[in-house]
Amino acid sequence: DAKTTQPNSMESNEEEPVHLPCNHSTISGTDYIHWYRQLPSQGPEYVIHGLTSNVNNRMASLAIAEDRKSSTLILHRATLRDAAVYYCMTINYGQNFVFGPGTRLSVLP
């Protein structure tokens, strides 16, 4: 079965960069890597996705390891509104969507 692991929690100071890691060692060559975040009492919110190359959007950057067994979500300047649980997710063979356990990010003022 697909297995995705993430650190349980991380802490950052406001306006500093944050690097959130994810290991997805069983990923196959055609599986996309996605990141979502979830605020309390809300459904997850899409952040970014990629396949092989690093990706940037207005919210974040995604760095994907060359072997694709890990990825890192980068928030360039954390704000208090970025405090949330961050999930990486892969779509494995058969269109089964596998979320990691999530990393709770705390942002300190």
Added chain:
Amino acid sequence: DTGVSQNPRHKITKRGQNVTFRCDPISEHNRLYWYRQTLGQGPEFLTYFQNEAQLEKSRLLSDRFSAERPKGSFSTLEIQRTEQGDSAMYLCASSVTFNEQFFGPGTRLTVL
């Protein structure tokens, strides 16, 4: 509001009863997903529709669970003979492609 909506937002039921949840996706989205989330865990995939066709079901989805999307628009998730282990948040999402799913606020189920 043009986001994904779910009803009811909360449901309390007694063990053994049947429950049904509804999801209304964003109107132009042909893909619809159901997930289950327990406290402190990431969402677990249950099933996926493209238009009215149910294309994938997780092994986690026991025979007591059934989902439909009769006209390719709204979807329902029914749980028969509920058990205490079914208590969770049930999330629905919709999308145009796999790569950006829009989630609803969820239905929280409590089985007493």
